[in-house]
Amino acid sequence: GDSVTQMEGPVTLSEEAFLTINCTYTATGYPSLFWYVQYPGEGLQLLLKATKADDKGSNKGFEATYRKETTSFHLEKGSVQVSDSAVYFCALSDSAGGFKTIFGAGTRLFVKA
């Protein structure tokens, strides 16, 4: 079945550092890919998404490119801020799974001032 694997955390960075959180997926169809973010005490919210190969999703300085050849959707940000401290979830949804969303285990990011 479909699955999502993302790098284990926690990831600890200093403010203004470069961020990469790796995400790879397994899917039988042609999934849409998502990054969700969860701030402390809140539910998840969409950060960005891409619906087909080579699409780049972007939002709030974060970017991720849908790479079909490597089945990856890595999250990047050029300069993180303390306010980016949160848990980040990679996810996929495709027709083979009835369009249910499959989430990775989440990666916790701590950004130090």
Place this chain on the structure above:
Amino acid sequence: DAEITQSPRHKITETGRQVTLACHQTWNHNNMFWYRQDLGHGLRLIHYSYGVQDTNKGEVSDGYSVSRSNTEDLPLTLESAASSQTSVYFCATASGQGAQTQYFGPGTRLLVL
């Protein structure tokens, strides 16, 4: 603004008791989902519904039930609470078919003693 509300936000109960967690949405979305979030497991799907009178089991449905009598509400019932059901529970909605963005409620933290 449209929103998803969950109640209660925190609940302590005893083993064997029946517990119902409420989820109410004003997005007018057809699709509603219940997840549980546990450390190291990410989000796991419990039950979901694609419309009124429709309910489906997710990957961890044992010991849980749902009913959908209107568009706005999808209550989650723990028939006989067990300590293994201590978790944070999230309700989510999506607008329709296809790989849709999910919108999450703030969560209910449940402790079963």
